[in-house]
Amino acid sequence: MTDSLFNKEVLQAEISQIRQFDEQVSEFGELIRLTLGQPDFPTPSHVKEAAKRAIDENFSFYTQTAGYHLLREAAAAFVNEKYRLDYNPDTEIIATVGATEALAASLLTLLNPGDKVIIPSPFFTLYESLVRYAKAEPIFIDTSDTGFVIDPEILEKTMNEHKDSLKAVIFNYPNNPTGTTWDKETVMKLADLFSRFPEVIAISDEIYSEIVYDEPFVSLGEYLRQQTIVINGLSKSHAMTGWRLGLIFAPEYLSEQIVKTHQSLVTSASSITQFAGIEALTVGKDDAIPMRDQYLKRRNVVVEKLSALGFEIAEPTGAFYVFAKVPERLNQNSYDFCYDLAKETKVAIIPGSAFGDAGEGYVRLSYAASLDNIQTAMDRIAEYMENK
Numbered sequence: 001m002t003d004s005l006f007n008k009e010v011l012q013a014e015i016s017q018i019r020q021f022d023e024q025v026s027e028f029g030e031l032i033r034l035t036l037g038q039p040d041f042p043t044p045s046h047v048k049e050a051a052k053r054a055i056d057e058n059f060s061f062y063t064q065t066a067g068y069h070l071l072r073e074a075a076a077a078f079v080n081e082k083y084r085l086d087y088n089p090d091t092e093i094i095a096t097v098g099a100t101e102a103l104a105a106s107l108l109t110l111l112n113p114g115d116k117v118i119i120p121s122p123f124f125t126l127y128e129s130l131v132r133y134a135k136a137e138p139i140f141i142d143t144s145d146t147g148f149v150i151d152p153e154i155l156e157k158t159m160n161e162h163k164d165s166l167k168a169v170i171f172n173y174p175n176n177p178t179g180t181t182w183d184k185e186t187v188m189k190l191a192d193l194f195s196r197f198p199e200v201i202a203i204s205d206e207i208y209s210e211i212v213y214d215e216p217f218v219s220l221g222e223y224l225r226q227q228t229i230v231i232n233g234l235s236k237s238h239a240m241t242g243w244r245l246g247l248i249f250a251p252e253y254l255s256e257q258i259v260k261t262h263q264s265l266v267t268s269a270s271s272i273t274q275f276a277g278i279e280a281l282t283v284g285k286d287d288a289i290p291m292r293d294q295y296l297k298r299r300n301v302v303v304e305k306l307s308a309l310g311f312e313i314a315e316p317t318g319a320f321y322v323f324a325k326v327p328e329r330l331n332q333n334s335y336d337f338c339y340d341l342a343k344e345t346k347v348a349i350i351p352g353s354a355f356g357d358a359g360e361g362y363v364r365l366s367y368a369a370s371l372d373n374i375q376t377a378m379d380r381i382a383e384y385m386e387n388k
């Protein structure tokens with residue numbers, strides 16, 4: 001096969017480092033995996049029942065392109081109650097195949113070849129792939145010196161440097177991989193900044209919005225409605241990663257274009273899943289709370305144990321990740337540390353370098369795992385560190 005057969009960007013894309021690492025450490029046998037980027041809870045029973053009813057009652061046809069109207073109404077009411085957002089279900093909400101398709105449809109709708117997209121780093125690697133597939137150029141901003149939250153002044157400088165071809169900035173709070181989130185003041189500063197760049201769109205991936213521990217979550221859509229595409233979905237809030245239901249909230253002038261791309265990509269999200277989504281966003285609107293309480297207990301165990309072992313950690317205020325700095329005395333890069341740890345202790349965690357250069361020197365632990373497994377893993381890591 002000649003290389004010219006393929007889209008160059010696809011050819012050059014690496015298989016996710018996370019997958020590579022996972023395959024490599026699998027040879028060490030049975031591992032405790034603190035690697036998962038998905039809730040370990042089952043989907044709430046009443047949501048599963050709604051899907052079963054949808055099957056039995058033959059909701060087996062294509063839905064409207066943007067999704068069942070009832071689902072869009074439920075989504076509008078949900079984000080209004082939780083985040084004070086105000087979107088019209090007729091024209092400003094699109095149900096997608098996970099947040100993944102929401103991001104793909106949004107970026108493909110916006111980007112022309114040569115456009116630039118700013119991505120604070122470390123970052124969820126899908127962003128870079130999608131930007132590159134659209135023949136656009138990612139511009140990374142290292143957030144490791146600013147507590148893994150974007151600093152509006154640094155962002156402004158970068159936006160100015162690239163303003164001629166800058167199309168979008170992708171935000172992700174609460175963040176994967178760092179577990180950090182933004183506060184209201186930062187969101188307001190960002191909104192003010194964007195008002196000076198009226199041609200730049202903010203894509204705000206808020207998929208972890210229901211999993212925050214201190215302050216209530218603040219959506220960029222509240223303060224920058226006209227320039228923001230809010231990405232959300234049920235994967236994390238309702239433990240529904242396999243169901244594939246995402247949501248786009250965007251002003252009409254953006255939504256009416258994105259919906260065309262969405263139609264070309266997938267026609268519509270699954271009818272059965274959308275039915276489950278209506279139940280989740282109405283009857284189940286608070287389903288995330290008991291899960292969040294569990295995550296919080298686990299987070300506290302991980303933060304306490306790792307801090308005591310000399311790992312520096314940026315306060316994880318959301319999602320279910322801890323991003324810890326490998327102690328300098330070990331003099332190991334993040335990949336080698338994780339590889340050696342998996343080999344010696346049978347605990348798998350992800351090297352921070354998998355999330356961009358700014359993640360080098362750190363490791364990501366997911367606490368979407370049972371408290372028992374977390375405790376055992378922490379004991380093993382403690383023993384490992386003592387012998388180092």
Ligand SMILES: Cc1ncc(COP(=O)(O)O)c(C=O)c1O
Pocket residue numbers: 037038097098099100101124172175176205207233234235241244245246
């Ligand atoms: C930050 C972030 N955005 C988007 C996604 C994808 O979500 P979905 O499963 O709904 O496509 C993930 C999944 O891990 C994520 O961590």
